[in-house]
Amino acid sequence: MKKFALLSTLLLSGAALAASPKDTLVVQWGADIPTLDPTATYDTASGAIVENIYETLLTYKGSSLRELEPLLATKWTISNGGKTYTFDLRKNVKFHSGNPFTCRDAEYTFERNLVTNSAESGNWFISESLLGTGANANDDKSITWDKIDKAVECNSRGQLVFTLPKVDPAFLAKLAYAGQSIVDSKHAIAIGEWKGTEADWKNWVGKDLQGSNLNKQPSGTGAYRLVRRDANATLLQAFDGYWGKKPAIKNVVIQKVPELAARQQAFLRGDADLIEAGGRANIEEQLKGKPGVVVIDNLPNTTATAIFMNENIKDSSRLGSGKLDGKGIPANFFSDVNVRRCFSYAFNYNQYIQDVQNGKGKQRTMLLPDTFPGYDAKVKTYKYDPAQAKAYCQRAWGGQMWKNGFTLNAAYRAGNVASQTAMEILKKNIEALNPKFRVNLQAKEWSALLNDSKSGKEPMIIIGWAPDYADPDNFMYTFYSSNGYYYPRSNWKDAQVDKWLEQARATTNQATRNRLYSLVGQRAYEQAPFILIPAGIGLTVVRDNLVGVSAQNYNPMISFDDTGTYWKELSKK
Amino acid sequence: MLNFIVRRLLQIPLVMLALSVLIVALTMLLTPAQRAAGYIRSEQQAAQLERIIRDRGLDQPFPVQYGKWLQSTLSGDLGFSKASGQPVLDTIVERLPNTLELTLVTAIPIILIGVWLGTLSALNKDRFIDQVLRVFAVLGYSLPSFVLGIILLAVLYGYLGWLPGAGQLEVINQFAIGDLKRYTGMLGIDALLNGRYDIALDVLRHLIMPALTLIIISSATILKVMRNNMLEALTSDYVRTARAKGLPERVVNLRHARRNALLSVITLGGFLIISLLSGSLITETIFAYPGIGQWVVQSALQLDIPSVLGFALLSALIVVVVSTLTDILYGVVDPRVRFD
Numbered sequence: 001m002k003k004f005a006l007l008s009t010l011l012l013s014g015a016a017l018a019a020s021p022k023d024t025l026v027v028q029w030g031a032d033i034p035t036l037d038p039t040a041t042y043d044t045a046s047g048a049i050v051e052n053i054y055e056t057l058l059t060y061k062g063s064s065l066r067e068l069e070p071l072l073a074t075k076w077t078i079s080n081g082g083k084t085y086t087f088d089l090r091k092n093v094k095f096h097s098g099n100p101f102t103c104r105d106a107e108y109t110f111e112r113n114l115v116t117n118s119a120e121s122g123n124w125f126i127s128e129s130l131l132g133t134g135a136n137a138n139d140d141k142s143i144t145w146d147k148i149d150k151a152v153e154c155n156s157r158g159q160l161v162f163t164l165p166k167v168d169p170a171f172l173a174k175l176a177y178a179g180q181s182i183v184d185s186k187h188a189i190a191i192g193e194w195k196g197t198e199a200d201w202k203n204w205v206g207k208d209l210q211g212s213n214l215n216k217q218p219s220g221t222g223a224y225r226l227v228r229r230d231a232n233a234t235l236l237q238a239f240d241g242y243w244g245k246k247p248a249i250k251n252v253v254i255q256k257v258p259e260l261a262a263r264q265q266a267f268l269r270g271d272a273d274l275i276e277a278g279g280r281a282n283i284e285e286q287l288k289g290k291p292g293v294v295v296i297d298n299l300p301n302t303t304a305t306a307i308f309m310n311e312n313i314k315d316s317s318r319l320g321s322g323k324l325d326g327k328g329i330p331a332n333f334f335s336d337v338n339v340r341r342c343f344s345y346a347f348n349y350n351q352y353i354q355d356v357q358n359g360k361g362k363q364r365t366m367l368l369p370d371t372f373p374g375y376d377a378k379v380k381t382y383k384y385d386p387a388q389a390k391a392y393c394q395r396a397w398g399g400q401m402w403k404n405g406f407t408l409n410a411a412y413r414a415g416n417v418a419s420q421t422a423m424e425i426l427k428k429n430i431e432a433l434n435p436k437f438r439v440n441l442q443a444k445e446w447s448a449l450l451n452d453s454k455s456g457k458e459p460m461i462i463i464g465w466a467p468d469y470a471d472p473d474n475f476m477y478t479f480y481s482s483n484g485y486y487y488p489r490s491n492w493k494d495a496q497v498d499k500w501l502e503q504a505r506a507t508t509n510q511a512t513r514n515r516l517y518s519l520v521g522q523r524a525y526e527q528a529p530f531i532l533i534p535a536g537i538g539l540t541v542v543r544d545n546l547v548g549v550s551a552q553n554y555n556p557m558i559s560f561d562d563t564g565t566y567w568k569e570l571s572k573k
Numbered sequence: 574m575l576n577f578i579v580r581r582l583l584q585i586p587l588v589m590l591a592l593s594v595l596i597v598a599l600t601m602l603l604t605p606a607q608r609a610a611g612y613i614r615s616e617q618q619a620a621q622l623e624r625i626i627r628d629r630g631l632d633q634p635f636p637v638q639y640g641k642w643l644q645s646t647l648s649g650d651l652g653f654s655k656a657s658g659q660p661v662l663d664t665i666v667e668r669l670p671n672t673l674e675l676t677l678v679t680a681i682p683i684i685l686i687g688v689w690l691g692t693l694s695a696l697n698k699d700r701f702i703d704q705v706l707r708v709f710a711v712l713g714y715s716l717p718s719f720v721l722g723i724i725l726l727a728v729l730y731g732y733l734g735w736l737p738g739a740g741q742l743e744v745i746n747q748f749a750i751g752d753l754k755r756y757t758g759m760l761g762i763d764a765l766l767n768g769r770y771d772i773a774l775d776v777l778r779h780l781i782m783p784a785l786t787l788i789i790i791s792s793a794t795i796l797k798v799m800r801n802n803m804l805e806a807l808t809s810d811y812v813r814t815a816r817a818k819g820l821p822e823r824v825v826n827l828r829h830a831r832r833n834a835l836l837s838v839i840t841l842g843g844f845l846i847i848s849l850l851s852g853s854l855i856t857e858t859i860f861a862y863p864g865i866g867q868w869v870v871q872s873a874l875q876l877d878i879p880s881v882l883g884f885a886l887l888s889a890l891i892v893v894v895v896s897t898l899t900d901i902l903y904g905v906v907d908p909r910v911r912f913d
Contacts, residue, residue: 026744032871034658119624120612139624206628208612211653211660228751231657231668231863232741235748253744257861258871261723262739265731271738447610450619 054181054220170471248571299538305464315457374472405436492529611876652879670758672864691799713793802834843899
């Protein structure tokens with residue numbers, strides 16, 4: 001019995017050991033980490049680790065999304081009318097393998113990104129800048145080795161030179177993306193990655209590199225090096241040979257804990273310093289005000305979400321009768337601006353902010369994060385106004401819509417409560433305008449929603465966009481251009497808007513670009529191609545002994561809504 | 574007996590082949606876009622949906638897709654697991670010992686406790702102890718494991734702080750295990766073999782809550798079956814005969830009645846071990862225990878088809894091996910059942 005008691009004591013004691021040590025940052029996420037190979041990094045969990053193992057040529061300055069500062073580069077010059085970028089590179093920098101960082105590593109990195117450009121990666125946008133197309137050589141036969149080789153080269157002075165086919169004002173911002181981090185070319189080649197030569201480049205085109213050898217054995221110049229990655233955790237340690245300031249946090253442990261309740265318990269007990277905390281509602285209800293917990297609120301949000309009103313619905317099965325007879329809609333139902341304005345006035349923005357965002361939301365004027373360059377707060381916004389909505393609906397389709405009514409199918413992603421609530425608010429308000437108006441909501445699997453909306457089949461959907469890089473083009477062109485990614489979902493085409501957006505792409509003059517984006521925003525307000533869903537206000541939650549996370553230095557493009565800064569900037573008291 | 578075992582073992586490849594055809598065919602019921610969505614994490618990546626379908630050959634006919642899968646599987650490549658970020662085979666090799674370790678500490682207590690309590694309940698039919706045990710059986714039988722798991726976590730870890738939280742190790746030991754020589758892959762046992770008793774104890778402490786969850790839930794099932802079988806056996810002719818022969822009550826109950834009542838518990842125990850080894854999906858997920866179950870839940874949620882196929886093959890192997898062992902045990906317990 002005594003032995004049993006001793007064993008019980010041993011097993012049930014020692015919980016104090018659990019508290020996270022002072023020099024160790026313990027992070028618990030519900031998500032898995034798909035890859036540590038920069039070229040394949042295109043998700044937040046991978047990116048948040050890659051950006052600490054590796055380094056990009058430049059990065060965001062403090063909390064600013066508008067200013068960039070050197071990181072592995074020391075300075076850069078732009079010449080040839082904005083088409084040539086020449087980078088001076090930092091000296092005396094070492095990779096975790098011990099190899100010195102040279103221009104050849106940077107050249108290899110970008111060539112590898114252009115050569116592989118796999119479908120799962122985010123390299124399409126660097127390829128757009130450097131090769132003039134987002135496709136890879138399998139899909140676009142005009143891409144040759146010669147083109148790739150000439151796009152990025154080292155000159156005789158050891159500078160890295162990019163030659164763009166045309167001006168791209170977003171190019172520098174693209175370089176700050178974690179997926180463009182510089183890899184150790186000698187190490188990569190030694191462990192079996194692409195050799196960096198023309199001889200085998202074709203074999204690597206389109207290859208999915210999430211599980212590459214470099215994913216298993218990363219070697220970057222960042223402040224942290226990978227120690228081990230197993231089913232338990234991902235372990236990193238401060239890199240002794242780091243060229244910059246030595247980090248106060250020596251060890252970082254990323255644990256995968258799928259269950260939110262388990263993560264919360266660990267956080268409340270101080271065993272985890274940072275957790276994936278489950279959004280505002282959960283933080284405010286479960287964590288706020290608890291001992292040792294600090295909530296940092298009013299942080300920038302860099303996503304934009306809209307309800308799309310498709311002006312050219314390409315699937316007759318979604319149209320009901322296909323006529324304005326109360327039992328369906330015509331394929332071009334939303335091509336009448338009066339319908340779009342009616343719907344825009346019918347959405348209760350404040351109710352959405354209260355119901356979904358716990359009162360912490362903000363109506364934006366454009367489908368562009370308000371912290372981004374180019375955002376114009378002066379552009380008008382729609383307010384919930386049933387009288388205006390009614391007036392526009394009465395005008396729509398020469399009065400036929402009001403007289404006959406309609407039945408409209410609208411879809412949202414299954415399981416997404418915010419999207420569902422937005423659609424339910426709209427449905428309720430539209431149906432309240434006229435008993436002959438009917439909106440049928442459908443929850444759809446993500447794949448079905450993506451596929452059907454992409455081919456223009458869905459009459460109405462709600463969907464969002466998160467930034468790859470902090471340039472307005474990444475949002476404005478995506479949403480508003482008839483050549484943009486979202487065009488097939490809205491089929492809204494405005495020749496003037498297209499022209500403005502192309503002009504904004506062709507100049508590096510920020511004042512000109514700001515003016516052009518403002519014009520686009522104003523035109524979009526008038527034409528109402530989208531219902532702009534209010535943006536949530538960001539917040540994060542940390543343990544009170546963690547130093548370095550604050551609203552002042554929080555940059556939403558770094559660490560993806562977690563700390564807003566690199567681990568090397570953190571310490572514990 | 575030997576012939577029987579060999580025959581059963583020879584069935585394994587055939588069962589697995591048939592199963593693989595079935596599973597690959599079932600995955601083909603999903604559209605190429607649905608399967609491609611498993612590779613996509615963001616709206617931006619959705620722009621590449623068609624490229625993913627083409628590059629991965631998801632639009633090719635069933636025989637082509639199955640042929641490719643079979644060819645790579647036979648060469649030892651089960652594909653890459655998106656859910657674990659490593660090859661499927663490496664994932665199984667890394668995680669199966671963890672699940673095995675959890676099974677080792679839970680399976681025997683589940684069966685012993687279930688059989689003991691079931692016998693106790695039957696022998697005390699309608700008395701107070703029987704009533705209590707029946708309530709326990711109903712609770713254990715009907716309580717979802719995720720509810721019990723979260724209650725244990727909130728009380729024993731969150732409120733009382735007696736036990737560590739989710740995971741397999743404290744942070745302080747995470748770095749230390751890199752130096753361990755791995756003999757079995759089972760962390761606790763390997764730590765013992767390395768003389769690192771602190772790590773072994775840490776592993777054991779982390780095992781208590783998931784094990785307790787499984788023991789409470791599963792022993793209740795065994796209790797229920799054992800009680801019913803025992804009650805039936807106690808009223809049977811052979812027990813009456815044994816009593817008439819003047820055998821002591823203890824011998825009658827344990828040697829005659831319980832031995833027969835055990836037969837269906839062996840079958841149930843076999844299923845139980847199969848389910849434990851195939852991964853205790855919910856329990857491993859709640860306690861972030863890095864076993865097969867946690868991986869398979871993530872794989873299913875992400876439509877990670879190589880992982881799901883790999884898991885199905887592993888499950889088939891476990892089912893055939895454990896059911897063979899169960900049949901052998903049947904023969905040992907019941908002399909009427911013998912194999913040529």
